[in-house]
Amino acid sequence: MNTNPDSPPAAKAPRVFRPPLSMRLFLLLGVTILAVVTAIMIGLAAAAFAMQWALGLFMLALAGFMVALTTYVWRDLRGRWGLRVELDTDAVKLDLPAGRSLIHRPPAQHLTVPYADIEAIETRLEAYRSQGMAIMQRSYVLHRKNGDLIFLFEERALATAFASQMFSSIVAELVAKAGVKLRDLGMAEGRGGLLSAWGTQAPDWAAPTLSPAQQQVLWRRAAATGAAAIVAATAAPGVWFGGLLGKSRRQDPSSSPPSPPQS
Numbered sequence: 322m323n324t325n326p327d328s329p330p331a332a333k334a335p336r337v338f339r340p341p342l343s344m345r346l347f348l349l350l351g352v353t354i355l356a357v358v359t360a361i362m363i364g365l366a367a368a369a370f371a372m373q374w375a376l377g378l379f380m381l382a383l384a385g386f387m388v389a390l391t392t393y394v395w396r397d398l399r400g401r402w403g404l405r406v407e408l409d410t411d412a413v414k415l416d417l418p419a420g421r422s423l424i425h426r427p428p429a430q431h432l433t434v435p436y437a438d439i440e441a442i443e444t445r446l447e448a449y450r451s452q453g454m455a456i457m458q459r460s461y462v463l464h465r466k467n468g469d470l471i472f473l474f475e476e477r478a479l480a481t482a483f484a485s486q487m488f489s490s491i492v493a494e495l496v497a498k499a500g501v502k503l504r505d506l507g508m509a510e511g512r513g514g515l516l517s518a519w520g521t522q523a524p525d526w527a528a529p530t531l532s533p534a535q536q537q538v539l540w541r542r543a544a545a546t547g548a549a550a551i552v553a554a555t556a557a558p559g560v561w562f563g564g565l566l567g568k569s570r571r572q573d574p575s576s577s578p579p580s581p582p583q584s
Contacts (some may be wrong), residue, residue, distance in 0.1 A: 336408040338491040340401045345438060348398040355391040362387050393518055396420040404474065406491055408498050411435055415463075417473065422451065424511065424521045427472035434471070436499040440464045443566075444528075445481070445506035448539040449521060451513030454549075455542035461492055462526065464504075469518070470526060480540055481547025508536050 362384035370377030400420030407414040412435045419429040424447070443462045448455055457479040463471040473492075476485045498504050507530025514520030531539070 328335055332486065333410070335410070335414075336491075336494060338406040338408075340450045340487060341581045343479070345398070345402050348394065348401055352395050352398050355387065355394055359384065359387040359391050364497060374507040389519065393423070397423060406473075406495075408491075408494055411437075412496060413439075413498070415471070415473075417471070421474050422460070422523075423456075423477075423518070424474060425472055425475070425523045430471060432471075432493045434463065434465065438465050438467070439499040439501050440466045441501045441504045442473075442496050442499075443470075443504045443506055443526075444492075444509040445526075446536075447475075447523065448531075448543065449513035449516045450509060450510070450539070450542065454517070454546040454548065455513070455539055457539065457543040460523075461488060478547065482551060483547065506530060510535075510539065 362380065366377060366380035366384045369380040397420060400418045403416060403418035404421055405414075405416040412433050414433045415430060417430045419426070419427065421427065441464045443464050444459060447458050447460055449458075453502070456477070459476040459479060461473040461475070463473055465471070474488050476488055478484050492503065506526075509524040509528040510531060511524040512520070514522070535540040
């Protein structure tokens with residue numbers, strides 16, 4: 322304990338935020354598995370062309386989808402792995418990878434922003450509809466006094482059991498440290514593209530907020546999409562296991578009904 326009244330108080334350690342290690346390792350495992358499956362699919366497509374062109378084209382299309390899916394998850398991994406926010410005494414240090422958003426296209430940024438240069442932290446809900454489904458997310462942007470907007474990060478899968486709440490605490494601390502307001506800009510709708518993963522487009526940050534009636538419709542659709550995803554994820558293993566069980570029974574002679582007695 323420091324008992325010298327003339328000694329300066331010990332400096333408080335800066336608050337450092339990173340996405341949970343478990344999430345980053347899970348994404349790394351997912352990318353690894355997808356890369357292996359993609360390589361297998363490419364090999365099967367090459368073999369299929371030697372047998373039949375139609376089959377080869379079909380397998381090539383599946384391989385192409387796997388390449389796109391692997392690239393999508395790899396981008397998410399890069400965004401999660403490199404993201405780091407450090408709240409120091411007078412400034413916030415930001416390490417923001419390019420992949421921190423799956424819909425926005427912000428550049429990678431590594432910079433230190435003094436709290437005195439921050440005008441506000443802005444947030445809004447964003448909805449994306451595609452193929453009868455919808456997803457909802459919340460984006461956060463740092464608004465500097467010189468007018469620059471720095472996209473920070475986003476919470477995803479809102480209104481579902483998969484909703485993330487990673488960034489609310491660090492945003493609250495940043496707002497308190499900088500002594501600024503958290504501006505809620507309402508809700509905007511962007512273009513969902515294909516499955517809200519490919520061909521998406523975020524709305525302009527200056528887009529007007531949707532009406533309460535429009536917001537309710539999008540919230541309900543996002544919730545229904547999340548519920549459908551849970552049902553599909555729950556039913557898929559049962560269908561797969563049931564198919565294996567049915568196949569084994571058909572192949573097991575002892576499971577066949579006894580033959581009728583000969584007259």
